[in-house]
Amino acid sequence: MTFVDGATIIYTSYLSLRRILMIGYIKAENAAEKWNVSPRQVQRMCIEGRIEGAVKFGTTWAIPEHVIKPTRTGNLKPGRKTKIKKIN
Secondary structure, X not given: OOOOOHHHHHHHHHHHHHHHHOOOEEEHXXXXXXXXXXXXXXXXXXXXXXXXXXXXXXXXXXXXXXXOOXXXXXXXXXXXXXXXXXXX
């Protein structure tokens, strides 16, 4: 018979509960791969509230599986104008 202390049981229960709560959600890293952006960009979108239904569990963002990539909002900076040289 092996002895397991209470802290180990609580920690194991916490990990199991966290997995159950993540059903229907994906991590920010997985969303970044899906949307072809960096994980940091996904985290920033979560912080700014641009991803509907995103929840933070400790240090991990949980994003609903069905959410599509948010579009850019606000004032977009126009592209740099280039000078066109005339050819004689």
